[in-house]
Amino acid sequence: MIESALSSTSLPADATGEGNAGLFSIGWQPAEWPERGAAAAMAQWHVISWGPSASADRCHDALRASGLAAGVARATLAVATSAAEVAASLRWDLPAADRRVVFFLDGAPAFDASAARGNWAWAHALVHACQQAALASGTRLWIVTATGLLGPTPAGPARPEQYFAWGLGRCHAVESPESWGGLIDIDAGDADAGDAVARFLTSGSSEDEVALSPDGLQVPRLAAISGLRAMARSFDGDRLFVLTGGLQGLSFEIARWLGARGARRLLVLGRSPLDAGRQDRLRELQALCDHVEYQAHDVGDPEVMQALTARLKHEGRRIGGIFHLASSWQRNGRTAVAPLAHVTREDTEEVVWAKAQGALLVAEMARQTDADLLVLFSTAAATLGSPGQANYAGANSVLDGVARQFEGSRTRALSVAWGPIAEAGFGNSEQGRDLHELWERVGLRRLRLAHVLSTLDGSLDAPESHVTAISVDEDQGLSLPWLQSRPIFEGLSGSAATGLLLPELASLPPAQRVDFIARTLRASLATILNLDEQDVGLEAPLADLGVDSLVALEMLFTVDRDFGVSLGFDETLLGMDVTLRALAGEIDRRLPAQALEMAA
Ligand SMILES: NC(=O)c1ccc[n+]([C@@H]2O[C@H](COP(=O)([O-])OP(=O)(O)OC[C@H]3O[C@@H](n4cnc5c(N)ncnc54)[C@H](OP(=O)(O)O)[C@@H]3O)[C@@H](O)[C@H]2O)c1
Structure with a gap:
């Protein structure tokens, strides 16, 4: 829960007296350059750019020279090249133990109002890269933008359209955390930006959003x-x-x-x-x-x-x-x-x-x-x-x-x-009401x-x-599974309402844990789907049980609350042939060992 920070900030009470909306802003602050780490020692790097990019070239050269890479590939995408072709040329389909993809957007053309369509070709390639990264096991994706707008002092030229990558990336980070690297904004006019990106990437820093400039490194923090x-x-x-x-x-x-x-x-x-x-x-x-x-x-x-x-x-x-x-x-x-x-x-x-x-x-x-x-x-x-x-x-x-x-x-x-x-527009539609009710159950009120x-x-x-x-919700706080793991929310974090069933699980012999988790999942799913528990089969594929994206989202929240395990969205939704028992086995494998020991 991050209730303390979230509820202490508020706008003046609204006319209905029904509570307040909290207002937050993202502030950028200087951070220390992390020490060069060995985290990426055996990684394979793929440096991609949309259009020619001197920064991507420099990043590629610096990674090769670092001696930390098992291999470094470089590809340039252009309007004429289909993203699928480039993905194929990089052989993302081949399994890799540690593949890191860095997608530079600084060479993407600026938004041109005279070109009615075609302005967003780079954005489609970026979505495609996110999809590929989530599918190719062992892959992490970083996106490099040159908005000219991030960091404490806006630099030029301004490229507001590249903010697209930031909203997209923040959702990728919570939907498929295991394939997420981070977002890096560079100064398009800085000839050394590519070197700085390589230095940051090989540092093993836990920051997953940064702005790099000749003045140093800045990180964002959400604050009231x-x-x-x-x-x-x-x-x-x-x-x-x-x-x-x-x-x-x-x-x-x-x-x-x-x-x-x-x-x-x-x-x-x-x-x-x-x-x-x-x-x-x-x-x-x-x-x-x-x-x-x-x-x-x-x-x-x-x-x-x-x-x-x-x-x-x-x-x-x-x-x-x-x-x-x-x-x-x-x-x-x-x-x-x-x-x-x-x-x-x-x-x-x-x-x-x-x-x-x-x-x-x-x-x-x-x-x-x-x-x-x-x-x-x-x-x-x-x-x-x-x-x-x-x-x-x-x-x-x-x-x-x-x-x-x-x-x-x-x-x-x-x-x-x-x-x-609530009360108007999307929030008044059936789809909107269902989604908003789900958010309310994790503390985000309408x-x-x-x-x-x-x-x-x-x-x-x-x-x-x-x-x-x-x-x-002032009593419940906000329990989004990813708030604890993303540095941007650092200032908001309090104690998380997660892993509530770990004490019970810790008291069981290990051989009974999967069964306990599977039965808990079945009870939760029966409640969500408004079904009798006996109608929710442990061996039936999730798709057959009526799990859609909304239900999958709620399961993701429930699993975090009960077991302290952050599943990727794709694990509850995209693996629709997965059964509740198989999902329980996966959760058991990922149980936070330390928390389990403490709960015992
Ligand atoms: N509702 C929420 O919970 C919520 C939360 C966060 C942000 N927002 C944002 O707040 C805004 C309003 O929300 P809402 O719920 O009222 O949205 P909405 O019901 O989806 O209404 C948006 C309206 O935009 C108009 N529109 C769509 N495409 C257009 C186009 N190409 N040119 C001109 N008009 C176009 C349509 O009007 P016509 O049908 O009359 O053509 C449509 O009804 C949206 O931008 C939404 O993203 C809403």
Whole structure:
């Protein structure tokens, strides 16, 4: 549980009196260079870059020269090369005891609004690399970005789109920890960056997120923001407020909030045409504000957004704020947000389009119109990591990069990574309710609309460009299995509510342990699936028992709570032919020996 740190920080109480949302930010701090270690002595290294990369070349040469490597391979990916071909050329399919893959993105082309599609080819290759790393046993993946935005002082050139790697990586880290190496941000202008990467990689450091620059090494830590006051703000009625995200869900609620706070001119952009329900909501807004316009515009389409920006400039509109809430998580009626192994290129395209590409395009609109405010709705999955949401978290992280890019400019930009939100939008859908109930069982409470609005009030005046807003159950604390093992959460850690059944297990003869674990798993699964225990066979494949990604996620939490074992998501979900008894055997093998001894 990390209740002490999490519950001591809070925004002012919301109007409902139902508790507070905690606000957190990621701070970067200097760290000592670790001593050169022998951890990687026998590793095979594969250095990949998207496009030519002098840093990747230097890293490759430094690894070869280090004498610590069993072998070093180098490959360059390009738009014309399929990621699968490159993976095949590196022979990831061959088993390796210790294979380390380092994927450099500093050579990837910058986002180009004139190239409607094709901007994200490197991101698809990256997702593919994550998938390959998770599948190829003995493999660990590091991703090297050159955002120009990480670390305490933003350097240039800024590449907010490369933040995609950070949300993606944080989910990979919790979904498939055994194949995760880490995230490294480098200064694109530093000729020695490749050497620094090699030095860091061979140090055996336990940090899995770092920013390297000529000034040294920085590491991120999530920390509570305190002392904020939620002052009810009022908005300038003469200015135009633009919302992406349509006339339903949270976007509609934010539009109403703006109206209630003095905004008189709204332009709402959605993807869908005006149907009867949207007409009603439009009328409601028009009763609140003087001028409310709705346009069915695809916010991911550069031509459409550039034309709109040109129109707003031509009309001399003064923009009070742009609120970016557009998001799409479904494709052809099925979810496009999936466990890494199941994510397709089309899924990632769908998720990135409105959310990340839309953010880059509204940022351009904010720049060109000199907007007062730019508020971007991101997700806590991009901060905390969330098994099964890697492509969605990646797309949301781009919003954090976009907001950071505005630091020091006249436009106040803020990206808020929200925890689960009830009462509107996704949180009101069946899928959303199921997912959010699951998060609540591990202590991450749903935010109510009142929380969201008071959080906006409070955080708009905060100095940070990116905050995370979550509400943690004060009695239970937050029990996410990975919080203890990821350095970024170090400042939050208290005693973890894990391994609750270890004392009971320790009192059993070793030969009875697997059976005990299997019966416990069966009882948990029966509760989750609302079945009688006798209907849950110990020898039946998980798939036959009705385990889907949500159930697998809950099992992952349950196994950590009961036995103190962090399973990878792929072990409960992707090995669907695995039986409960086989899973119990695996858990038994991984029982934390020290904790077991202490419990005995
Ligand atoms: N709900 C939560 O628990 C939660 C938590 C964290 C973050 N967030 C973020 O908060 C925002 C709002 O959440 P929500 O639950 O209200 O989302 P939602 O129900 O999924 O609504 C998003 C809306 O975006 C619009 N949209 C999608 N693609 C578009 C495109 N290409 N161009 C223009 N509009 C497009 C759609 O409007 P039309 O259907 O009208 O076209 C859609 O209804 C999202 O960005 C979400 O990621 C939500």
